[in-house]
Amino acid sequence: MTTFGKRVAKLREEKKLSQGELGKIAGVGQSTIAQIEKGRNKSTRKIIELAEALDTTPNYLINGVIDLSIAPASSEIGSYTEKDVDNPDMGAYVKIPYYDISLSAGIGNATWIVRDNPERLLFRESWLQSRRLNEATLKAMYVRGESMEPLLYNMDTILLDISDVDIVDGCIYAIIFKGKLYIKELRNTEDGIDIISYHPDYEPMHVTQETYDQFQVLGKMVWRGG
Structure with a gap:
């Protein structure tokens, strides 16, 4: 490494x-x-x-994380420790912590927990404003597993907007389904919602009227880095 x-x-x-x-x-x-x-x-x-x-990008130098296709330009994004961020010469930046999600029994019981991690994703305020993103509703988290390869790999970083939970076909969301957390593409269908993996070894899942009460959208992916 x-x-x-x-x-x-x-x-x-x-x-x-x-x-x-x-x-x-x-x-x-x-x-x-x-x-x-x-x-x-x-x-x-x-x-x-x-x-x-x-x-x-700063994110690559510090963490070895490559900002991917929907990332802002190199001067817009980075990941730093608190001592790096507390520097007035760096301009107007917003710090986004990394989170984990704790699931308990029943739908609607997902708790966001800040990771014990000194690093923060750092975005220029202007970048957030240009995309109409509010720092108060943004959560950074790590991807787990291989089901979304080649779009997302294990331990890639994603940024979620937890205020954006209306499903747009083809977009990526963090969801809970049947008591498990997933990062998946969603598509509306005539009889429900398709939950789509990109890796060919993973079959699509389907939310039906009968299983809708076990489904919850936590937020939409608005940036990814790996």
């Missing part, structure tokens, strides 16, 4: 930059780049500038 420092070094070498040249572009000293590449610095307050200098 690569580290923050190794990712920086690899991308710097691919761009044929010296440590000093990269530092100058990112606005840090050569010694800072050297410390990062040696693994002695796990982060930097210039993470956005460093990512832009390397033509990548």
Whole structure:
């Protein structure tokens, strides 16, 4: 598994930059780049500038997470510890925690629990506003399993809007069905709702009138990274 420092070094070498040249572009000293590449610095307050200098995203440098096709541009998204975020020079950002979901018996009993994780997804306020997203209704979580490959892989990160629960055919949602949590594509049908996996080894499930009371939409996926 690569580290923050190794990712920086690899991308710097691919761009044929010296440590000093990269530092100058990112606005840090050569010694800072050297410390990062040696693994002695796990982060930097210039993470956005460093990512832009390397033509990548802060999320990739820090976590090795690649922002996928519906992600914003590199300057719009990242994942940082609290000490990185508390920097007024970074502009207007919104921090989104990672959550787990606790299920108890019966429908409607899904509880969002903040993960014991110092990292936060970080979005520019302007990006949220352009997509009419409200930070109060956004939850970040990890994908589990392989049923949505090749769209989503195990431990990919997704961002959910829990205020958006009206089903739009072909969109991805977090749902509860028969007491289990799923991340699936949903499609309305004449007699119910199809719950669709992308991996060919997983058969579609179907919500009927008889099983509708065991079905609940928790939120719509509005961003993904893997």
